Amino acid sequence: MSLDFGNMSLDDQAPIVNDRSHSPDHSEEAEDPQPSLTGWIPERERLSASPDLRQSERNSNLELEGISDVSQQPQSETGPDQIPTLTSDADDADNADEDAAEAPDPGCQASDRGELVPDDREGVGMIPSVTRDVDLQELSDLVQIDDIKIAMEFVRGLESATLDDKEMRLDSEALERLRNPPQYQIEVPSSDLRLAVDLYLAVENASQDTYNAVRTAILRRYPESELLSYARTKNKIAQMSGITPLVHNMCINSCLAYTGPFATLETCPTCGESRYDQITLTNSNGKVKKPRQEFHSIPIGPQLQALWRHSDSAASIQYCDTRTAEIIDELERSDGLLDSYDDFFHGSEYLQAVNSGHIKPGDMILMFSMDGAQLYRNKLSDCWIGIWIIFNHSPDRRYKKVRVLPAFFVPGPNKPKNCDSYLYPSLHHLAALQKEGIRVWDASSNRMFTSTPFLALATADGPGMVYLNGLVGYHGKNGCRLYCGVTGRHKPGGAHYYPVLLKPHNYDVEGCDHDDIDPYGIAACSSERYYENLRQLLSSNNITQYKKRRLETGIAKPSIFIGLPRASTLGVPGCFGSDIMHLVALNLPDLLLSLWRGTIDCDKTDDRRTWDWAVLKGHLWKVHGEAVAATTPYLPGSFDRPPRNPAEKINSGYKAWEFLMYIYGLGPGLFYNILPQMYWENFCKLVYGIRIIHQHEIATCDLRQAHEALIGFVTEFEELYYQRRTDRIHFVRPVLHGVLHLAPEVTRVGPGLCASQWTIERTIGNLGEEIRQPSNPYANLSQRGLRRCQVNALKAIFPDLEPNEDGLPRGAIDIGNGYILLRAMQKNPKPMHPCEAGALRVYLQENGMSNGQWCPSVYRWARLRLPNGQIARSAWKEKLKPLSKVRMARNVKVYLYLNCIPVHLPLA
Ligand SMILES: [Zn+2]
Ligand SMILES: [Zn+2]
Numbered sequence: 001m002s003l004d005f006g007n008m009s010l011d012d013q014a015p016i017v018n019d020r021s022h023s024p025d026h027s028e029e030a031e032d033p034q035p036s037l038t039g040w041i042p043e044r045e046r047l048s049a050s051p052d053l054r055q056s057e058r059n060s061n062l063e064l065e066g067i068s069d070v071s072q073q074p075q076s077e078t079g080p081d082q083i084p085t086l087t088s089d090a091d092d093a094d095n096a097d098e099d100a101a102e103a104p105d106p107g108c109q110a111s112d113r114g115e116l117v118p119d120d121r122e123g124v125g126m127i128p129s130v131t132r133d134v135d136l137q138e139l140s141d142l143v144q145i146d147d148i149k150i151a152m153e154f155v156r157g158l159e160s161a162t163l164d165d166k167e168m169r170l171d172s173e174a175l176e177r178l179r180n181p182p183q184y185q186i187e188v189p190s191s192d193l194r195l196a197v198d199l200y201l202a203v204e205n206a207s208q209d210t211y212n213a214v215r216t217a218i219l220r221r222y223p224e225s226e227l228l229s230y231a232r233t234k235n236k237i238a239q240m241s242g243i244t245p246l247v248h249n250m251c252i253n254s255c256l257a258y259t260g261p262f263a264t265l266e267t268c269p270t271c272g273e274s275r276y277d278q279i280t281l282t283n284s285n286g287k288v289k290k291p292r293q294e295f296h297s298i299p300i301g302p303q304l305q306a307l308w309r310h311s312d313s314a315a316s317i318q319y320c321d322t323r324t325a326e327i328i329d330e331l332e333r334s335d336g337l338l339d340s341y342d343d344f345f346h347g348s349e350y351l352q353a354v355n356s357g358h359i360k361p362g363d364m365i366l367m368f369s370m371d372g373a374q375l376y377r378n379k380l381s382d383c384w385i386g387i388w389i390i391f392n393h394s395p396d397r398r399y400k401k402v403r404v405l406p407a408f409f410v411p412g413p414n415k416p417k418n419c420d421s422y423l424y425p426s427l428h429h430l431a432a433l434q435k436e437g438i439r440v441w442d443a444s445s446n447r448m449f450t451s452t453p454f455l456a457l458a459t460a461d462g463p464g465m466v467y468l469n470g471l472v473g474y475h476g477k478n479g480c481r482l483y484c485g486v487t488g489r490h491k492p493g494g495a496h497y498y499p500v501l502l503k504p505h506n507y508d509v510e511g512c513d514h515d516d517i518d519p520y521g522i523a524a525c526s527s528e529r530y531y532e533n534l535r536q537l538l539s540s541n542n543i544t545q546y547k548k549r550r551l552e553t554g555i556a557k558p559s560i561f562i563g564l565p566r567a568s569t570l571g572v573p574g575c576f577g578s579d580i581m582h583l584v585a586l587n588l589p590d591l592l593l594s595l596w597r598g599t600i601d602c603d604k605t606d607d608r609r610t611w612d613w614a615v616l617k618g619h620l621w622k623v624h625g626e627a628v629a630a631t632t633p634y635l636p637g638s639f640d641r642p643p644r645n646p647a648e649k650i651n652s653g654y655k656a657w658e659f660l661m662y663i664y665g666l667g668p669g670l671f672y673n674i675l676p677q678m679y680w681e682n683f684c685k686l687v688y689g690i691r692i693i694h695q696h697e698i699a700t701c702d703l704r705q706a707h708e709a710l711i712g713f714v715t716e717f718e719e720l721y722y723q724r725r726t727d728r729i730h731f732v733r734p735v736l737h738g739v740l741h742l743a744p745e746v747t748r749v750g751p752g753l754c755a756s757q758w759t760i761e762r763t764i765g766n767l768g769e770e771i772r773q774p775s776n777p778y779a780n781l782s783q784r785g786l787r788r789c790q791v792n793a794l795k796a797i798f799p800d801l802e803p804n805e806d807g808l809p810r811g812a813i814d815i816g817n818g819y820i821l822l823r824a825m826q827k828n829p830k831p832m833h834p835c836e837a838g839a840l841r842v843y844l845q846e847n848g849m850s851n852g853q854w855c856p857s858v859y860r861w862a863r864l865r866l867p868n869g870q871i872a873r874s875a876w877k878e879k880l881k882p883l884s885k886v887r888m889a890r891n892v893k894v895y896l897y898l899n900c901i902p903v904h905l906p907l908a
Contacts, residue, residue, distance in 0.1 A: 015883060062174050095804070104588050131682040134531055134562065142539040145546050151536075151557045152418040152468070153261040158563025161431040163301075165262055168246055170299065177242050178301050183441045185310055186240065186798050193236065196228040200237060201801060203790060205716075205770055221399060234787075242302045246425045249275055249291035253409065256418040257295060259425060296782040297395050297408040297425040298789045300388055304364050304453065306793035307390070307439055311432055313796040314444035320345065320363045320392035337514035342457060342697035344391050344750040349570050352453065355782050360453045362440070364390035365578075368407065369760040370423075370468065372415070373768070382412030383781065384419075384464075386426060387763050388546045391754075395696065399654045399759045401766055402792050404803060406785040419467035427560060430455065433569040449741075455569040457577040457755050458561060470559040474734040476510070478554025482741055483525040483573040486517060491729050499737035502718045504726040519740050521713045527571045534558055556640045570749075578738070579747050580752030581761070585656035585689055587735035589663045592683070595721060595731065596675065597621065603727035613679045613721065618676065622647050627670055628662055635661070637887040638870040682720055685713040686739070693742045698751050707743030714739055752890065818867030824877060829857035 137158050140152045163175060170178070196212035203210045211230045218227055228236065238244065247318050250257040266275045277290040308314040323345050331338065331351075344365070359553045367389040370889075375381060386407035407426045411871055416422050430453060437450035458468050465481055466473045473479065475496040477487050487513035488497030491503070501517045533553035540546035551555055559572050567574050594600040598614030608614065616624060625647025632642040641661035643656060664687050671680055692698060692706035714736050722728045747754065769785045795802045808814060811823040832840065837856055844854075862877040878886055 012641075021219075024026045033374075040707075066317045079659075101315040108305050109840070124331075125325075133780045133892060134566070136563065139535060139538055139558070144541055145543065148538060148546075148557055150418070151420060151560070154424055154560050155558055155563035157260045157424065158427055158560065159686070160440060161428045163429075163432045163436060165432070167259065168299075168425060168432075170246070170429075171244065171467065174242070174244055174299075174302065179439055180304070181305050181309075181439055181441045183446075184823070185443050192226045192409070193228070195225070197225075197237065197794075197801065198231040200233045203706045204791075229565070235635075237790050237794055239792040241792050241795065243298060243306075243786070243790045245296040245782075246297050246429070247296055248295050248425055250295050250410070250422075251275070252292045254293075254412060254414040254416055256416065257410075257421040257424070259421050260567075262278050262421055275672075278554065280425075291417065293411065293424065293746070295408065295410050295788060298406055298431070298786060299773070300366070300405065300407065300426070301386075301427045301429060301438050301455065303405050303789060303793055304438055305857050306796045307364075307392075307438045308442045309797040312799045315441050316394070316397065317390075317399075319394040320365060324361075327351070328354070338700055340697050340699045341703065341750055343395055344754045347749040349574060349748055350456065350750075353570070359454050360452070361833055362449055364438075364451055364453045364455055365456050367755060368401070368426075368462045369458055369757065370759045371757065371764060372459075372464060373764040382414070384408075384410040384422065385764055385767070385785070386415060386423070387760050389759055395754070400760075401763070401788075401796055404759060404763050405761070406767075406789055409782045409785050411782070416467075423467075423560055427564065431564050434565045439694075447811065452568060455564060457570065457749065458575050459577050459579055459755055459757065461579055461582050461757055465576065465579075466556070468561065469573060470555060470557040471573075472550060472554050476554050477551055479734055480554075480741075481576060481578070482745075483530055483554065485523050485525070485738065487514070488512070489729060491726055494729075496730075498729050499734055500718065500722070500729055501715065502722070502733045504723050504729065507726055519715055523739060524744075525573050527574060530555075530573050534562075558811070560578060574748075577749050578741065578752055578757075579586075580694070580742070581656060581756040581758050583735055583742075584664075584694065584740045584752075585660045588690075588739070589659040590684070591731075591733050591735060592663065593646075596671075596679075597664045601730060605727045606725070612676055615674060615676070624670065628666060631666055631670075633883050633886045635665075639665075657897060660694075660800040664694070679720060682713060682716045683710045685716070689713065689739075689742070689900060693746065693752060694755055695896050696751060698746055703743055703746055710739050711743060750881070773817040776828065781885060820865040821861045822863035822865055822871065823861040826860045826876075828907075829859050831855065831857045 001184045011823060025541065033226035047082055067346050067636040073812050083590055122266065135846065136152075136156055140149075140156060140435075140776070143149050143152055150572070151646040154614060162379060163170060163178060199211060199214060204212070208230045211233075215227050215229070219225065248259050249255050252273050253268065253270065253271045255268050256262055258265060258275060263268070267273070268275065275289075275291060280290045286680055300359055307317045308315075327345055328337075329349075338346055341347070350359070350365075356842055368386060369389065372382075372385060372388045386409075388405040389800050390398060390403060390405065390408050392398075397403060408422065411423045420740050428642065433453050434455075437452050440451045441448050459465075460468055462474055462481075465471075468680075469481070469483075471478070471481065471483065472747060474489075475498075477490075477497045478485070479497055479499060480486055481487055486499055488501045488648075489507075490497045490509065492509055497512070501519060503513065503516050507513060512835075534555055537546070537549045537553050538558065540549050561569065561575060593616070595611075595613055598608055598611055598618045602608050602611075612755060625645040628643055635642045635650050639661060640657050643658040643666070644654070646654065668680075669682050671683060674680075689706040689710035692702045695702075696881075698706075717736060718732060722731045742752065749755065767781060770788075831837070832855075841854065841858055860874065863873070864872045866872060871888075
């Protein structure tokens with residue numbers, strides 16, 4: 001395997017921010033009038049921190065984007081905290097890519113290679129400045145196809161959005177609060193109100209009846225108290241939080257929402273069902289228009305304002321500003337080189353947006369995430385949920401339930417046919433805020449300022465992503481979610497394209513017969529190329545031409561996100577980040593296991609008997625499964641759910657988290673001597689790379705190694721398994737292409753965990769837990785989501801309502817430096833074993849605290865919480881449990897302690 005890093009910039013650590021004097025050719029960049037808003041660094045210094053575009057262009061792959069594909073992922077896979085009744089939608093066959101791939105490809109000539117492996121690296125790769133304006137009017141004028149016209153109308157609707165738009169139905173009070181927020185902190189409410197609010201929060205997972213029963217009991221004992229009823233408390237909370245939903249009508253069959261170009265329709269153009277209840281309409285002579293179905297969006301503006309309404313909340317939300325200043329400082333001191341990546345703020349895209357003044361202190365950095373959810377097991381997706389994640393919180397806080405803000409809920413029973421119409425209210429409100437700014441009262445400094453929300457990323461899993469980015473999907477010819485330009489190959493007569501790097505032997509399928517693709521030479525996506533291709537697609541004169549161009553460009557429709565102000569997003573396709581969760585935890589394990597178990601499709605011309613890698617069968621598979629389950633006692637409790645026996649459970653909802661531990665944690669050990677050596681070695685390259693990519697903080701030098709290992713894995717995978725055989729093209733699933741993007745994506749938008757789908761999967765799970773009314777779960781889900789927003793806002797406004805996250809459990813003792821002793825604790829001190837006592841005496845002697853003769857007695861503790869939040873357990877209690885109940889924390893490093901023991905002491 002070559003160790004040459006090609007032109008990957010990871011190799012030489014391309015400076016993200018460079019001194020101006022290093023880029024004389026681009027003095028005009030530095031001399032562009034810089035907006036004076038960026039308050040992190042003084043004007044003079046900021047100019048010197050201007051990115052060296054020339055450098056970035058040369059190191060084109062610095063700008064490669066991440067990818068997540070879903071290929072035949074296991075059904076019903078969900079996040080670790082998912083409850084059984086509400087599962088995330090699994091892979092969904094109904095994709096736009098099916099159409100895109102149906103026609104054989106007449107037009108793709110070998111010239112495509114020029115884009116994929118450009119000879120001249122100059123000018124490739126850099127995502128152009130997000131401010132470059134695109135004339136949306138001009139784009140709209142090109143459109144001939146009706147469906148595309150509608151998509152462009154949504155885009156134009158965002159372009160002209162204002163907070164005053166009647167269609168969004170922000171009531172005058174809400175509008176007034178957005179522009180003139182209250183400038184005072186809410187004090188502790190009166191004792192009765194506080195009791196009501198506490199009670200309301202405490203029954204989160206119970207019903208209204210529970211609240212009322214407790215209220216009745218309290219009133220019986222304290223009849224004089226003025227404890228509010230459930231309904232009144234609910235109203236009071238809604239009022240204090242300032243959060244009211246935007247309610248819009250939708251088709252009873254979920255085809256579309258009556259928003260944007262559909263706003264005035266009275267019949268669904270897709271299924272023909274009427275918008276309003278016909279009986280009410282008739283009985284009232286057409287006067288009473290009662291919608292048959294509604295959906296709720298929760299405007300983000302008031303939720304963002306609430307985050308600044310208390311001095312504690314406001315202080316903690318300024319993490320982003322503090323961290324950004326630190327990073328800029330580090331870059332200036334280190335000549336533009338980063339030691340490591342630990343957050344989105346380390347990504348080159350964010351830093352460039354800061355540097356160009358598009359993000360200023362106090363701006364809110366948002367991630368939007370969407371997913372389908374199943375309310376009942378064994379049903380297709382029947383409900384869609386969108387959420388906002390606020391990057392301004394520190395990473396250890398931002399993904400918690402109380403800080404994840406629901407955006408909208410689309411009730412089922414069917415999948416939306418026009419997703420733009422459902423995204424529209426949320427994005428319209430965002431676009432209006434991005435143009436006008438949100439007025440914010442900062443309680444920590446008692447000042448008003450204008451904050452502009454910046455949409456950093458928009459993510460979904462594979463099937464959901466095509467709704468957001470408007471691309472054809474992973475089996476299209478241009479199947480890459482990151483729009484990197486690599487085109488796939490398909491089997492003769494086949495409909496699906498696969499991102500095969502190596503050209504098959506004796507292969508001449510037209511449009512796919514390009515030479516081998518160099519994985520080091522994959523170009524980064526570019527916004528310019530996207531718009532160029534979009535323009536081409538939009539100007540199609542008829543359906544036939546449209547389909548041909550869709551195939552060639554990989555674009556099915558304009559993304560609604562192009563309607564947002566360009567300076568307030570990472571742009572299209574740059575804002576569509578990767579999804580490390582599905583890629584790493586579901587799609588890769590599924591591919592590897594289907595090969596090793598020999599269950600992947602075998603073409604007629606192939607022969608399973610020749611698959612020497614397919615060893616996990618029969619007895620061996622059974623024994624292997626047992627070995628996986630037998631590791632449970634040895635896994636630290638902090639590792640979440642231990643993997644179950646895959647030989648028994650792999651088809652019954654094996655969770656993403658289980659796959660993660662099974663494949664990347666235990667795999668190298670458990671597959672050793674089972675997989676033939678060369679396949680095992682190839683697999684270990686993957687594990688090595690993924691273990692690095694999956695870190696919260698990734699050292700730059702590790703990242704480079706990870707990239708090398710992952711490219712090695714993919715190229716070798718093709719040689720080992722697919723072997724340039726046309727009948728094995730389907731082995732090279734889209735997920736393998738995604739692996740090539742993983743490391744470069746970290747340099748672009750930070751570690752993949754920052755933007756993974758884990759958060760929305762968990763949100764779907766914990767909202768599901770709150771649903772207790774099976775008679776109408778959809779309406780209830782909306783109500784629960786609204787309640788969540790209001791409660792979260794109220795907790796930001798009045799943090800005292802939230803139990804202290806750092807509170808110590810009963811009986812615990814904080815012994816300093818982040819270590820906390822947790823019960824159980826021995827009632828009486830007991831003498832130590834002689835060897836333990838010896839070690840302690842030596843330690844005390846070394847520190848001048850003992851004369852060496854003392855025979856100590858000690859209190860034993862069961863558990864010790866480490867500074868990283870993990871819990872080490874002591875043998876004292878653990879040894880009392882049967883092996884099946886033990887979760888030994890084998891991975892605790894005790895180097896601090898060992899350092900204190902002189903080397904001559906026996907450690908055994
Ligand atoms: Zn309909
Ligand atoms: Zn790609």
